[in-house]
Amino acid sequence: MLFNKKKLIYLLTYSGGIPFIIYAINSIFDYPKNYDQIISLSIDIYSLLIISFISGSHWGQSLNTDNKVNVLILSNVIVLGIWFAYIFQFYFKSIFLIAFTILLWIDYAYLSTEKINRWYLELRRNISLIVLLSLILGLIF
Numbered sequence: 001m002l003f004n005k006k007k008l009i010y011l012l013t014y015s016g017g018i019p020f021i022i023y024a025i026n027s028i029f030d031y032p033k034n035y036d037q038i039i040s041l042s043i044d045i046y047s048l049l050i051i052s053f054i055s056g057s058h059w060g061q062s063l064n065t066d067n068k069v070n071v072l073i074l075s076n077v078i079v080l081g082i083w084f085a086y087i088f089q090f091y092f093k094s095i096f097l098i099a100f101t102i103l104l105w106i107d108y109a110y111l112s113t114e115k116i117n118r119w120y121l122e123l124r125r126n127i128s129l130i131v132l133l134s135l136i137l138g139l140i141f
Contacts, residue, residue, distance in 0.1 A: 006119070009120070009123070010123060013123055013124075013127050014127065016050065016127065017127050017130045017131060017134075019042065019043060019046050020043065020046075020130060020131045020134035020135065021130065021134055022039065023039055023040070023042075023043040023134055023135075023138050024133070024134035024135075024137040024138060026039045026040075027137055027138040027140075027141040028137060028141050040138070043135075043138070044086065044092065044093070047082075047093075047096045047135070048082060048083065048086060050131075051078065051079065051082050051096065051099045051100065051103065052079050052082075054103045055075040055076070055078050055079045055103065056075070056079075058071050058074075058075045058103065058106050058110075059071065059072060059075040059076070061110065061115060061116075062075070065113070065115055071106060074102070074106070075106075078099050078102060078103065081095065081099065082095055082096060082099050093135060093138065093139055094139070096135060097132060097135055097136065097139075100128055100131055100132055100135075101128075101132065103128075104124060104125065104128045107120075107121055107124045107125075108121065
């Protein structure tokens with residue numbers, strides 16, 4: 001089955017949101033305790049990976065551009081911040097929420113400098129809302 005590049009990007013991006021949705025559903029409904037712990041640990045590690053991936057993408061994009069925000073530094077601060085927060089168990093799920101929000105803000109900054117396409121920004125906004133809502137539901141329930 002052949003996909004064009006844009007459809008593949010949509011498919012991969014929304015597929016990446018599935019673990020967050022599973023986490024939210026698991027948080028809302030009452031599952032056995034050990035299953036709940038496995039899902040929670042899994043989403044923590046997955047969040048670390050996704051934030052690191054997006055930060056790395058921003059870092060790579062910034063190598064050839066002048067930025068209003070120094071993305072080279074900011075992307076590293078975000079990654080180091082989430083890893084230290086996780087290692088020291090310091091409100092890391094809340095810090096994940098902040099990190100995902102900052103990463104979306106960087107994409108909006110890139111749009112203003114015409115470094116990314118509007119359709120990609122809309123995709124990032126949509127998946128970020130899914131991720132943020134899922135993490136918020138996990139914190140509430």
